[in-house]
Amino acid sequence: MNYLLFSFIFAFASSATLGQSVHFHCVINNQKLNLDSVYFFPSLSQYVKIESLKFYISQIELMSGNQSVWKEKDSYHLVDFENAKSTQFSLKPDEPVAFNALRFSIGIDSATNVSGALGGDLDPTKGMYWTWHSGYINCKLEGNFFQSPSLKKEFKYHIGGYSAPFSTIQTIDIKGLTEKNINIDFDLSAFISKLDLKSKPEIMSPGKPGADLAKSFTGIFKISHP
Amino acid sequence: MKNGLVFLLISVLPLFGWMASHEVDFQKPKGWPEPHYNFRKNQLSNEKIQLGRALFYDPILSRNQTISCASCHLSYTAFTHVDHNLSHGIEDRIGNRNAPALMNLAWGKSFMWDGSVNHLDMQALAPISNPLEMDEKIENVVVKLKNSTLYPTLFTKAFGDSAITGERTLKAISQFLLTLVSANSKYDSVMRYESNFTDQEKVGYALFQKNCNSCHAEPLFTNNGFESNGLPLDSNLKDFGRMNVSRKSVDSLKFKVPTLRNIEFSFPYMHDGRFKKLKHVLNHYTSGIQKGPGLSSHLQKPIVLSPDEKADLTAFLLTLSDKTFLFDQKHSFPKQILSNN
Numbered sequence: 072m073n074y075l076l077f078s079f080i081f082a083f084a085s086s087a088t089l090g091q092s093v094h095f096h097c098v099i100n101n102q103k104l105n106l107d108s109v110y111f112f113p114s115l116s117q118y119v120k121i122e123s124l125k126f127y128i129s130q131i132e133l134m135s136g137n138q139s140v141w142k143e144k145d146s147y148h149l150v151d152f153e154n155a156k157s158t159q160f161s162l163k164p165d166e167p168v169a170f171n172a173l174r175f176s177i178g179i180d181s182a183t184n185v186s187g188a189l190g191g192d193l194d195p196t197k198g199m200y201w202t203w204h205s206g207y208i209n210c211k212l213e214g215n216f217f218q219s220p221s222l223k224k225e226f227k228y229h230i231g232g233y234s235a236p237f238s239t240i241q242t243i244d245i246k247g248l249t250e251k252n253i254n255i256d257f258d259l260s261a262f263i264s265k266l267d268l269k270s271k272p273e274i275m276s277p278g279k280p281g282a283d284l285a286k287s288f289t290g291i292f293k294i295s296h297p
Numbered sequence: 298m299k300n301g302l303v304f305l306l307i308s309v310l311p312l313f314g315w316m317a318s319h320e321v322d323f324q325k326p327k328g329w330p331e332p333h334y335n336f337r338k339n340q341l342s343n344e345k346i347q348l349g350r351a352l353f354y355d356p357i358l359s360r361n362q363t364i365s366c367a368s369c370h371l372s373y374t375a376f377t378h379v380d381h382n383l384s385h386g387i388e389d390r391i392g393n394r395n396a397p398a399l400m401n402l403a404w405g406k407s408f409m410w411d412g413s414v415n416h417l418d419m420q421a422l423a424p425i426s427n428p429l430e431m432d433e434k435i436e437n438v439v440v441k442l443k444n445s446t447l448y449p450t451l452f453t454k455a456f457g458d459s460a461i462t463g464e465r466t467l468k469a470i471s472q473f474l475l476t477l478v479s480a481n482s483k484y485d486s487v488m489r490y491e492s493n494f495t496d497q498e499k500v501g502y503a504l505f506q507k508n509c510n511s512c513h514a515e516p517l518f519t520n521n522g523f524e525s526n527g528l529p530l531d532s533n534l535k536d537f538g539r540m541n542v543s544r545k546s547v548d549s550l551k552f553k554v555p556t557l558r559n560i561e562f563s564f565p566y567m568h569d570g571r572f573k574k575l576k577h578v579l580n581h582y583t584s585g586i587q588k589g590p591g592l593s594s595h596l597q598k599p600i601v602l603s604p605d606e607k608a609d610l611t612a613f614l615l616t617l618s619d620k621t622f623l624f625d626q627k628h629s630f631p632k633q634i635l636s637n638n
Contacts, residue, residue, distance in 0.1 A: 187338060187418035188467035195422060196436045196463035202422035204542060205415035237544075278544055 092252045093131070093173070094159040095150050096295050097124060099259040106152060114264060119216045124259065125151035126210035127179050127192070127199065131162065134172035134244075141168045147179070149192040149199060171248050173255075177288050178209030178240035181233040204276060206231055209239050209285070216268050226268055230285050232277025239277070239285035243292045254295035262291050318342040318455060323403065326480035328488070329516055332403035334417055334475060339468045341475065344455040349473030351451060351634045352466065357441050358421075359387055359431035366424070366470075369396035372628045375559035376400065376477065382570025386430040393429070393534050395570035397555060398563040400479040400622065406521045410552045410568040413542045417474060418467045435463050442466065447634070479558050479622035480516075487616070488516070494616065501613025504606055508582075509557075511595045518557040518617065524593040525550040527586030531569055538568065549591050561618045575614065579607045 097104035099121070100112075109120045128150055131143040141164045151157045179193070184206050188195065199208045208231040215224045232239045245255060265287040274281045320342045325332060352358065356365040369384045370376040376399035378384060384392035394410050408414040414423055424430040425438060442448040442461045449459040456465055486492040494502060505513075514520045523539045530537070530550065539548035552568045566572040572581065582600045586592070602610065622628075 185415050187335070187416040188464040188471070190462055190464040194463040195419070195467065196439050198436065200419075200422070202419075202426040202435070204413045205419045 091133070091162045091164075092159060093162060094252070094254050094295075095128070096158070096254060096256050097152050097259050098256045098295075099263075101260075104152060104259060112260070112263065115268065117216050117218060117268065119214060119263065119268075121212070121214040121259070123151075123153060123211060123213040124257075125149060125153070125199065126177055126257075127207065128175050128177060129179055129183075129240075130174075130176040130242075132174040133162065133164070133168055133170035134174050135168075135170050136172070139174070140170055146175075147183075147192050149197055171246070173245040173248060173253055174242065175245075176240050176242050177292075178231070178285070179207040179233070180240055181238065183207075184233040201229075201231065201276070206233050206277060210288075212262070216272075218269070226266070226272040227275060228266065228273070228284065229275045230281045232281055234277070237277050237279060237282040239282050241285055241288045243289060245292060245294055247294065256293045256295040258291050258293055262287065318344040318457070321346075323475065324478070326478065326485070326516070329480070330404065333406050334403040334471075336475075339418070339471060341472055342455065344451075345469050345472045346476055347631065347634065348448075348451045348455040349469035349471065350628075350631050351447070352470050353473050354630050354635055357445065358425055358433060358438055360433040360437075361387060363387060364431050366421070367630070369424075369430075370399050372625075372630075373623055374398075374562045375479070375623060377563045379562065379564065382565045384430065386427070387432045390429045390432075392427070393536060394568055395565065397553075398559060399474060400477050400558060401517055401556065402477060403475050404517050404521070407553070411539045411542050412523060412553055418471045420474075421467055421470045435466070439463055439466060451634070477622075477628060479619040481621045482558065482619040483616040484613075485516075485619070495612070497609050497612045498616055500606075501609040501611065502616075504602065504610045505613050508600050508602070508610075512554045512593065513557050519554045522554050523548065523551040524554055524595070525552075525589065525591040526582075527588065527592050527596055528567060528571070528581070529587045531571070534569055536569065547591060550589065551591060557614060558617045559619055559623065561615050562623065575611055576607065579610065583607075 099110055104121060104124070106121055106123065109118050111118050126149075128148045129146050131146045131148075132139045133141040141162075143162060148160055149157060183189070183193070193207070195202075199211065200206070201208060208229045210228070210230040212226075212228045214226055216226060217224055230239055245253070265284060271280065274284065320340055323332065323334075323336055323341055353366045353370075356362045356368075358365060364387050369378040369381075369386075371379065378396040382395060384394060384396045386392055397410065402408075402417055405417060408417065408420045409423060414420045422435055425433050425435055439461055442452075448461060452461050452465060453459045455469060483492060483494075483498075487494055512520055512522065512524055525538075528550070537549050539551035539553075540546065542548075560566075560575065564573060564575070566575070566578050572578050579602065582596075583602050586596055586599075
């Protein structure tokens with residue numbers, strides 16, 4: 072009985088007093104993204120509709136300066152802006168830690184990529200796995216743009232690939248955190264400015280184009296100031 | 298309080314799971330290398346193997362429920378599609394490669410003719426989603442399995458609860474595939490000093506060791522590598538093999554070295570099934586090799602075999618037939634499970 076009570080108190084304590092929440096937001100033209108809405112990009116002279124944006128966040132660490140103070144175990148989160156619940160999750164250190172920065176990866180590391188069938192957010196039914204060329208899709212952005220040369224006016228960017236020289240996982244550092252709850256923007260306008268919508272509206276396999284694009288992720292994640 | 302009860306339940310549940318399934322250990326044939334597959338992440342059990350066997354033989358994996366794994370991988374012919382050069386999929390669509398024989402997969406390091414699949418668990422995803430094969434999505438497969446009358450029970454027996462996920466589905470299929478071990482051919486019994494080669498087989502074995510063994514290495518009769526064996530490119534299929542995966546030109550026309558076990562039954566031969574008979578294969582190696590920049594280093598020196606030597610080598614290759622494997626009822630269609638559904 073005591074044991075049960077203890078485990079109850081412990082579970083309550085760890086989530087209520089020690090947890091930090093991480094919340095990802097997607098921002099386009101300085102507004103919160105609405106999927107399936109059309110946005111105008113003056114720099115591209117393009118109307119763009121975003122249908123889907125999802126990516127894996129992994130290897131989360133809380134940092135104090137350059138020092139790691141806590142690492143999340145089994146750290147894999149599929150953030151899908153179609154599903155608001157998936158954009159927010161809690162970090163649960165066993166004891167309070169002082170931190171002022173967050174480190175994470177966008178994508179799935181190579182060891183996990185060769186570990187066979189996995190569950191939870193890594194289950195291959197999540198639509199983020201290449202069936203014909205094993206490996207996770209680290210980030211998927213799909214939509215339409217209306218001056219597209221393709222018949223369907225579509226763009227599809229499936230960024231992934233875990234083996235050298237076209238590895239796509241990227242480490243992101245978010246510095247200068249002052250609040251316990253962490254809000255991070257994915258700056259979709261900045262990301263879209265890196266895309267070559269007209270001449271390369273599709274990347275759907277591992278290789279140089281995807282690996283080059285993945286490098287731009289480092290400038291895309293920013294502290295959010297809601 | 299509720300949390301505590303949940304905690305108690307969670308800690309006891311695995312016990313029920315353990316009681317429900319009967320774990321078995323993988324039997325490594327004596328003298329063979331350690332398997333590459335990590336059984337610690339997917340402990341074999343009789344119930345999971347039976348679930349995987351049902352999935353292997355069930356057309357529920359395909360979009361319109363017409364094609365199963367066994368449609369192209371038939372147990373009596375070493376789990377390949379006898380007499381078919383290219384794989385036949387849904388609605389009579391024709392694939393671009395020969396369905397490979399399935400055996401001794403626990404030692405495989407990569408799968409498919411070009412090694413595009415990096416783990417046995419993930420292999421089934423490729424034919425399930427290929428539009429020329431099953432043309433289905435694993436997401437839909439899971440939905441169909443959940444809605445079936447049969448599978449919630451089979452998953453409960455195997456995993457302790459009725460949750461059906463992509464991970465569990467794929468791991469169960471792996472379990473059945475891992476049991477497809479062929480290690481009881483005449484060759485194996487000779488190696489175990491239980492029988493003897495005939496004189497002709499003995500000569501053939503020496504020729505094999507001299508000419509073939511560097512790629513088709515014993516005891517698996519493959520080194521799991523990728524080689525170009527001098528086959529000219531098929532101008533219709535335009536299949537460059539391993540290069541499509543590695544994106545390196547040095548891998549052009551390289552394909553996975555297939556096992557020679559049960560080769561008597563796994564015709565037609567090569568990645569595109571271009572040779573119907575074993576003698577065509579031997580003729581290729583003696584007089585058909587096209588020298589290209591990527592040709593295997595093991596084939597730089599011509600292989601010379603007289604007609605008699607070809608007959609001797611063939612006699613040896615036939616000692617790799619394993620009838621106990623081919624006719625093992627544990628590998629065949631699971632009548633008791635699937636015939637009422």
